[in-house]
Amino acid sequence: ISIMPKELFPAANSAQRLGVPAPVLNNTKVPLQRGRSLMDWIRLSKSGVDLRGTGSKPLQISMEELKKHDKPNDAWIAIRGYVFNITRYIEYHPGGESELMRGAGKDATSLFEEVHRWVNFESMLKSTFIGTLIQELPSRTIKKTPSSLTVPVGNLARTSNMISQFRNVLQLFQTDFRQNEDTIVILFKSDSANVLAENFVCDITENGKCLHVDIVSITSNLSYTINLLHQVENTISVEKNQSIEIILKKSKRGLNWDNFGFLMQNRSFQTKFRPCTLVSKSNVTHDTLLLHFRFPDSTHMIPPIGAHVFFQTNVDGVVIRRPYTVAMPSITDGGYKIDSKNFYAVIKVYSTGALSNVFVNLNPGSEIPVGTYEMKFHLEMISSFKQVFMLAAGTGFTPMIRILHHCLFKTDKKVKLGLFNKQQRDILWKNDFETLQRQFNGRFLVNHVLSHPDQAWDGFKGRISIPMLREMISSCEIDSTFVFVCGPSAFTKLTLKFLTDIRVKCSSVFAF
Numbered sequence: 001i002s003i004m005p006k007e008l009f010p011a012a013n014s015a016q017r018l019g020v021p022a023p024v025l026n027n028t029k030v031p032l033q034r035g036r037s038l039m040d041w042i043r044l045s046k047s048g049v050d051l052r053g054t055g056s057k058p059l060q061i062s063m064e065e066l067k068k069h070d071k072p073n074d075a076w077i078a079i080r081g082y083v084f085n086i087t088r089y090i091e092y093h094p095g096g097e098s099e100l101m102r103g104a105g106k107d108a109t110s111l112f113e114e115v116h117r118w119v120n121f122e123s124m125l126k127s128t129f130i131g132t133l134i135q136e137l138p139s140r141t142i143k144k145t146p147s148s149l150t151v152p153v154g155n156l157a158r159t160s161n162m163i164s165q166f167r168n169v170l171q172l173f174q175t176d177f178r179q180n181e182d183t184i185v186i187l188f189k190s191d192s193a194n195v196l197a198e199n200f201v202c203d204i205t206e207n208g209k210c211l212h213v214d215i216v217s218i219t220s221n222l223s224y225t226i227n228l229l230h231q232v233e234n235t236i237s238v239e240k241n242q243s244i245e246i247i248l249k250k251s252k253r254g255l256n257w258d259n260f261g262f263l264m265q266n267r268s269f270q271t272k273f274r275p276c277t278l279v280s281k282s283n284v285t286h287d288t289l290l291l292h293f294r295f296p297d298s299t300h301m302i303p304p305i306g307a308h309v310f311f312q313t314n315v316d317g318v319v320i321r322r323p324y325t326v327a328m329p330s331i332t333d334g335g336y337k338i339d340s341k342n343f344y345a346v347i348k349v350y351s352t353g354a355l356s357n358v359f360v361n362l363n364p365g366s367e368i369p370v371g372t373y374e375m376k377f378h379l380e381m382i383s384s385f386k387q388v389f390m391l392a393a394g395t396g397f398t399p400m401i402r403i404l405h406h407c408l409f410k411t412d413k414k415v416k417l418g419l420f421n422k423q424q425r426d427i428l429w430k431n432d433f434e435t436l437q438r439q440f441n442g443r444f445l446v447n448h449v450l451s452h453p454d455q456a457w458d459g460f461k462g463r464i465s466i467p468m469l470r471e472m473i474s475s476c477e478i479d480s481t482f483v484f485v486c487g488p489s490a491f492t493k494l495t496l497k498f499l500t501d502i503r504v505k506c507s508s509v510f511a512f
């Protein structure tokens with residue numbers, strides 16, 4: 001269809017994207033039926049089956065018409081001005097039918113942005129695209145009846161709260177520059193001591209004529225483009241001194257710059273992708289890979305603890321994006337510090353996984369697009385807790401790697417880890433955990449639980465249960481303990497229920 005853009009649509013609400021605070025319990029992924037994987041969806045969309053039901057000519061769709069299609073057997077959704085027939089997609093939606101149906105028959109743009117704005121719906125739903133939404137004039141949408149007023153009031157309260165966060169961040173920065181023979185340094189001055197070099201993700205683009213600056217935090221993201229006055233080399237570093245300093249190398253040494261260039265704030269925040277090179281690949285277990293990537297020289301990005309990056313790939317013409325936790329090469333190396341050039345990811349290989357195969361076939365030296373990091377968790381959430389309890393199933397441990405490392409090497413917190421696997425061969429970093437237990441004797445304890453152990457296994461067996469949780473964490477410790485949970489949704493759901501049963505407060509639990 002000619003009017004479908006290949007990449008992201010321009011956001012319909014062109015204001016700066018406003019982040020929302022992370023829900024504390026945010027795991028809602030549901031297990032899909034057999035034959036309903038992403039690969040199956042791609043196959044169906046390419047099969048030539050009519051998924052639109054409205055013919056191939058794009059339609060102009062009114063809100064009134066859209067509203068009629070709000071049932072599972074006839075569901076349309078509008079996102080960023082474009083309308084899709086999602087009836088057949090429902091079974092394939094990893095967040096489940098009930099979640100997706102929240103957007104059916106509606107302009108679901110803000111809902112979509114809140115949940116997973118990085119999902120490449122435009123490419124994934126291309127074969128279900130039926131037309132564009134006729135934008136109604138604001139005056140027509142405000143009906144002065146008490147029932148319709150209640151909705152906007154709730155939304156307004158929320159929006160103004162978000163806008164005040166947004167303004168706070170905006171007010172933080174003033175720009176300036178300084179230079180010498182070789183370098184031009186762009187300064188982002190802020191009153192807040194909380195702004196760090198890791199909040200700045202910068203890319204030199206347009207052959208050294210342009211600088212893209214994203215300022216990323218847990219509450220909001222800002223995005224700027226700087227058209228540089230003169231050309232710079234393809235190398236960048238960012239430091240924090242009195243202000244944040246973006247250090248660029250002049251292409252023409254000795255040229256005096258009158259200014260650094262023209263700064264423009266981008267109207268919407270869109271995850272930017274840059275090609276990253278695979279440096280090495282090794283096995284952590286029989287089905288789990290540790291991948292070491294390098295950012296291009298023209299990029300500065302230091303994903304903080306708790307952040308995930310996005311990998312993007314093209315499967316049969318459908319663009320797929322997926323978040324992966326930023327991991328680390330070794331959990332026993334107390335001196336490890338992430339830098340702005342390298343990062344690691346731990347990836348479990350599934351035989352049917354759309355991205356798994358891409359990673360299996362990716363060889364050192366090859367490139368893959370990696371998007372700007374995002375974070376749902378911030379270290380501050382655990383700062384007042386003396387003890388951390390981590391409950392992870394399988395590769396669910398990966399989002400916790402850097403948190404564990406931080407707690408042990410940088411704080412005096414006690415850490416208990418309950419690690420659930422099928423068999424002994426599935427346990428990630430088993431020997432490293434033993435080393436850490438010896439090194440942090442009394443501060444770190446790991447309990448391995450196997451669901452299918454061999455006969456020689458004398459540790460915990462079976463599945464998670466209340467008695468098992470009680471054995472791992474004594475009730476007197478509960479108040480001073482922060483709990484992390486991550487694993488397949490069944491594990492997470494059950495664990496959260498048991499934690500409630502043993503009276504762990506919701507505010508001290510975080511489920512990845």
Ligand code: HEM
Pocket residue numbers: 026027028029030077093094095096099100101102103108111112115116119120121124125321322323
């Ligand atoms: C607007 C209404 C929607 C709601 C409320 C919703 C909700 C959710 C939720 C709760 C999840 C689980 C998130 C997690 O695991 O952290 C999810 C996952 C997902 N949704 Fe939606 N969704 C919506 C629309 C869509 C649409 C239109 C698409 C179209 C392609 C889509 C594609 C996906 C994908 C690909 C995932 C898996 C993300 C991953 O790889 O982790 N969703 N959704």
